[in-house]
Amino acid sequence: xxxxxxxxxxxxxxxxxRATLSCRASQSVSSSYLAWYQQKPGQAPRLLIYGASxxxxxxxxxxxxxxxxxxxxxxxxxxxxxxFAVYYCQQYGSSHPALTFGGGxxxxxx
Amino acid sequence: EVQLLESGGGLVQPGGSLRLSCAASGFTFxxxxxxxxxxxxxxxxxxxxxxxxxxxxxxxADSVKGRFTISxxxxxxxxxxxxxxxRAEDTAVYYCAKSWEIWTxxxxxxxxxxxxxxxxxxx
Numbered sequence: 001x002x003x004x005x006x007x008x009x010x011x012x013x014x015x016x017x018r019a020t021l022s023c024r025a026s027q028s029v030s031s032s033y034l035a036w037y038q039q040k041p042g043q044a045p046r047l048l049i050y051g052a053s054x055x056x057x058x059x060x061x062x063x064x065x066x067x068x069x070x071x072x073x074x075x076x077x078x079x080x081x082x083x084f085a086v087y088y089c090q091q092y093g094s095s096h097p098a099l100t101f102g103g104g105x106x107x108x109x110x
Numbered sequence: 111e112v113q114l115l116e117s118g119g120g121l122v123q124p125g126g127s128l129r130l131s132c133a134a135s136g137f138t139f140x141x142x143x144x145x146x147x148x149x150x151x152x153x154x155x156x157x158x159x160x161x162x163x164x165x166x167x168x169x170x171a172d173s174v175k176g177r178f179t180i181s182x183x184x185x186x187x188x189x190x191x192x193x194x195x196x197r198a199e200d201t202a203v204y205y206c207a208k209s210w211e212i213w214t215x216x217x218x219x220x221x222x223x224x225x226x227x228x229x230x231x232x233x
Binding site for chain 2: 057104
């Protein structure tokens, strides 16, 4: 089972700043089957990125994903007020439907 | 527009049972695998169970195996989770989620989630 470790646990930034979130896998993630989700308080998660770097439908281009193998990054180029939330990475691709999530990174207003 | 609407959550005593439902609309329900994902208060996301589009294949996390049963009624576009022998550690918001890719039970991202239903196991 692949374990996903996200860092930092909390990121304190101001609107307009750049956010860089890390997701490290305990084993190589095949075919870059890595997704990112955003979750705001009281809401369900929302798919942001799939395939490590492809934006899901309707996701603004200030969100970008990169990486391969065991190291992946979600970058928010300029934080908007609505971007302050918790972000989770997720590994997929196995023939078994069980999905592994990272522990999350909270992006909070400084 | 895709919609997933969970119901059935509530307060239950340890050892009790509860059945969650997830009513789906806006897509061809029988063509997609569906899953349940839970989130304990203040914690992260945990995959619980998945079912193929036909309902013929089911999968469970070790933490719920033997206690929870996932099922679906494609004629009613509804997903279920029967939860028996509930424990305090099952307390969480339970989300139903739709697989992103058609016709496969393989692990894929979830492109739509319900709003969640809270299950509280406490005496």
